[in-house]
Amino acid sequence: MQLPETIVCPVCFSRLAESEDKLRCLGCSRLYPIVDGLPVLLPGRATLPASQA
Numbered sequence: 001m002q003l004p005e006t007i008v009c010p011v012c013f014s015r016l017a018e019s020e021d022k023l024r025c026l027g028c029s030r031l032y033p034i035v036d037g038l039p040v041l042l043p044g045r046a047t048l049p050a051s052q053a
């Protein structure tokens, strides 16, 4: 899957990187789910890494 460069994290506006079936923010490390091939860039749906909890 090619990510458009216009897709950024809605929280910190950093670039996103594909990670398995999710998108990982390069800034805050939030993980956004990909549902039916579409990234769900909603802060409420994001998963924060345990290391930042």
Ligand SMILES: [Zn+2]
Pocket (backbone or CB within 6 Å): 009, 010, 011, 012, 013, 014, 025, 026, 027, 028, 029, 030
């Ligand atoms: Zn972010």
